Amino acid sequence: MACEGYQALPVRTGYEQVIAHRTSDLFAYSARKPGKVISKTPEGIQIEYEDGEVKGFELGIRYGSSEGQTFPHEVVSNLEVGQEVKPGDIVCYNTGFFEQDYLNPSNVIWKAGILARTVLMEAPITLEDSSAISKRVSELLTTKVTKIRRIVLNFDQNIHDLVKQGQAVDAEDILCVIEEGLSANLSIYDEESLDTLRNLSAQTPLAKSKGVVQRIEVFYHGDKDDMSDSLRALANSSDRQLAKRYQAAGKKPFTGSVDAGYRIEGEPLALDTLVINIYITADVPAGIGDKGVFGNQMKTVFGEVLENEIKTEDGVVIDAIFGKKSVDDRIVNSVDVIGTTTTLLEVLTKRALAAYDS
Numbered sequence: 001m002a003c004e005g006y007q008a009l010p011v012r013t014g015y016e017q018v019i020a021h022r023t024s025d026l027f028a029y030s031a032r033k034p035g036k037v038i039s040k041t042p043e044g045i046q047i048e049y050e051d052g053e054v055k056g057f058e059l060g061i062r063y064g065s066s067e068g069q070t071f072p073h074e075v076v077s078n079l080e081v082g083q084e085v086k087p088g089d090i091v092c093y094n095t096g097f098f099e100q101d102y103l104n105p106s107n108v109i110w111k112a113g114i115l116a117r118t119v120l121m122e123a124p125i126t127l128e129d130s131s132a133i134s135k136r137v138s139e140l141l142t143t144k145v146t147k148i149r150r151i152v153l154n155f156d157q158n159i160h161d162l163v164k165q166g167q168a169v170d171a172e173d174i175l176c177v178i179e180e181g182l183s184a185n186l187s188i189y190d191e192e193s194l195d196t197l198r199n200l201s202a203q204t205p206l207a208k209s210k211g212v213v214q215r216i217e218v219f220y221h222g223d224k225d226d227m228s229d230s231l232r233a234l235a236n237s238s239d240r241q242l243a244k245r246y247q248a249a250g251k252k253p254f255t256g257s258v259d260a261g262y263r264i265e266g267e268p269l270a271l272d273t274l275v276i277n278i279y280i281t282a283d284v285p286a287g288i289g290d291k292g293v294f295g296n297q298m299k300t301v302f303g304e305v306l307e308n309e310i311k312t313e314d315g316v317v318i319d320a321i322f323g324k325k326s327v328d329d330r331i332v333n334s335v336d337v338i339g340t341t342t343t344l345l346e347v348l349t350k351r352a353l354a355a356y357d358s
Helices: 124-129 135-140 191-201 229-248 324-330 334-357
Strands: 028-030 035-041 044-049 054-058 060-066 069-076 090-094 098-100 108-110 118-120 130-134 143-154 158-160 177-179 211-221 273-284 291-294 298-306 320-322
Touching: 044 090, 044 229, 054 090, 054 229, 069 273, 124 130, 124 298, 124 320, 124 324, 130 135, 130 291, 135 298, 143 211, 158 229, 211 229, 229 273, 298 320, 298 324, 320 324
Parallel strands: 118 320, 130 298
Antiparallel strands: 028 090, 035 044, 044 054, 060 069, 069 090, 069 143, 098 108, 130 320, 143 273, 158 177, 211 273, 291 298
16 A cells, blocks of 8 residues: 655665565566567557567556455556667556656655654553654555445446546445336337336445546446447447557457356356446545554554644654654664654755755
């Protein structure tokens, strides 16, 4: 899980430049051999090595799952079509965990966390390695969590007023209107009678969570020719988007056509039915009960989000409160090294800027 405020920190171990070369392409990928970029779209990038091998990667929003939750990842590339790459150059990277290295633009640096001015003291809030954080830190530690709303339909049903990608929704908002096949295609009734039948048969699934609709996908078990017109149009649109996304990454395109092996919460998708997966992503700030880490290894549980601003005598805002005993019990010196060195770097930066301006 990445947080909105993550950044490359001033005090580093050196391994921040290495991690991107030791992970999967969901997080970062570095070129293995000399080559060049042969295609790039918002959905994917492809590079061709000198030996003829072609590698492709998805760009844009990708989803990962952990412990029953879904998290969106934004993967980008700074390369352009025709640009040459050499071994070790970063082809694509996850903006939640990495940022471009200003001193070496062909590489990226791991965004290890946020800077928070922390006071070390014993108080009820620091008991048993608990801690308190300010509202600013809570917002900097905002994460994105995606809820997948699944709507299962029979092929003979119709769908209207489906939410659009990029649309903001609340928990009680209607995602779409579903009509049973019996009332959807009757032309023997007048408009008033037809409206009555539609109201009686309509189903209106709710979003059940607040956020923004990031993606809509359709998977179906059966022949599209057996679908109602509205479902067929929706399935065709989803198939085009799926194919476009995978073709851009140089992968074999596929459609939303599945068999009985496709399961929804453990249940197989029956013949002549489809499922609409609506991805709703929300921002979740850090709060009471969430876990965090001070320094590089001191785990904590946030016991309070401070409502009032706390300052030192000289007016410096305090971002967090943690126990000094919690540090001593771990027998580590990272707090002293990071705290003093970062503070000195801030002072040097201000003096360097002042000297430059003068």
